[in-house]
Amino acid sequence: MGLDPESTLAPYLDLVVTAIAADIVPLTGENRTLAYLGLAQMNQKPRAAFAVLTEQTKQRPLQMEQLQFHVAPRINAAGRIKHGQHAVSLLMEESLEQARAMAQEIETWNTQRRGHQETIFQEALAQVEALQEQQASATVVCGHWHKGVIGIVASKLTETYYRPTVVFTEHEGILHASARSVSDFDLHAALEACSQHLIQFGGHKAAAGMSCDPNQYEAFKTAFNRMVAERIEAHQKTPSIRVDATIELREVNPKLMRILQQMGPFGPGNEAPVWAAYAVHETGYAQTVGADNSHLKGAWAQGDSAAIPFIGFGWAHAQSLMSARSIVDVLFSISSNTWNGVTSVQLMVKDLKKSSVISTAAEEEY
Known part of the structure; x- marks a missing residue:
């Protein structure tokens, strides 16, 4: 007798969508279908692990963003700090009470992971400045750092300097590294051109991992910088955001939000539309939020x-602009926020700047 795929495999779709979110794979084709079905299952009948891991998010229904930025980092923290088996045990646990206790332990490790991450990031920044390599074609740094978080640090350095980045750490006499790219620069091809200095490497255009003999580190660093300088194009050196359309805030409403949600789940390959609005003003209640x-x-x-309402993750530095009640131009995506059972529209900040447009109504108000 054959197995019924729907009854035997469907219960694991929540794990599939979590893996898709954690690995940031393209949300196209069957991946998008699996993600859609996995989210539906997770929102209707979440397993104990996801029920407890998402208790603090308050966001319902769960979307890819919550999995990518809240659930996945905690699952990964177990493997980064202790052992991946702890995360597997949590995902298999059926008792809500036991899952909550296990999740609390993992939360402790996630806090440790953030601490390691920030320390290493600051040390890497100091290394770049000490070597006066702020303007180098690529960022290549090395230290005695926690192997489990160098990938995250590589991502943060890429955001800081916006250039291909490789972060090495020594382990048992061998240098191991995580690398991240920018825009559509082919990181894998650049590494392949420097492979004579590496023990092994693997990955794709946007991210890679590798190992290197310590005696080859400087040679690799020189060769990689040269390859990036030769191959990177002008438009790949500056971060940019593609704007899909301009919109007036009066056009942003629950109906539009529901229409957009039908286009999801959003992610790589199926990005949420980015909107531009000009001459908007903060209503006077902007505040910084989050644990830090x-x-x-x-x-x-x-x-x-x-x-x-809007939320800008990592945008606390713009509070002074908001406090001054300046007129700004903004880029955002449209999302939803559920609080105490009430769902409302929420704007997700992508970018903002002081506006060059004069808003008569806003000026009259002030």
């Missing part, structure tokens, strides 16, 4: 439009 106060939360209005 690195995020910015408030509400925007445009002319005489109703105020719409």
Whole structure:
């Protein structure tokens, strides 16, 4: 008698969508279908692990963003700090009480992971500055760092300097590294051109891992910088955001949000539309939020439009601009936020700057 795929495999779709979110794979074709079905299952009948891991998010229904930025880092933290078996045990646990206790332990490791990550990031920044390599074609750093978090540090360095980045750490006499790329620069091809200095390497255009003999480190660093300088194109050196359309805030409403949600789940290969709105103003209640106060939360209005809440992850540095009640131009995606059972529209900040457009209604208000 053959097995019924729907009854035997469907219960694992929540694990599939979590893996898709964690690995940031393209949400196209069957991946998008599996992600859609996995999210539906997770929202309807979550297993104990996901029920406890998402208790603090308050966001319902769960979307790819919550899996990528909240659930996946905690699952990965077990393997980075202790052992991956702890995460497997949590995912297999059926008792909500036992799962909650296990999740609390993993949360402790995730806190440790963030501490290691920030320490290594600051040491890497100091190394780049000490060597006066801020303007180098690529960022290549090396230290005696925690192997489990160098990939995250590589991503942060890439965001900071916006150039291909390789972060090495020594383990048992061998250098191991994680690498991240920018834009559509082919990182794998650049590494292949330097492979004579590596023990082994693997990955794809955007990310890679490798190992290297310590005696070959400087030679690899020189060769990699040369390859990047020769191959990188001008448009790949500056971060950019593709804007899909301009919109007036009065056009942003629950109906539009529901239409957009039908296009999801969003992610690589199926990005959420990015909207531009000009001459908007904060309503006067912007504040930093998050455990480290690195995020910015408030509400925007445009002319005489109703105020719409926004959240800017990593945008706490823009609070002074908001506090001054300046008129700004903004890029955002449209999402939803559920609080105490009430779902409302929320804007997700992508970029903002002081506006060059004069908003008459806003100026009159002030």
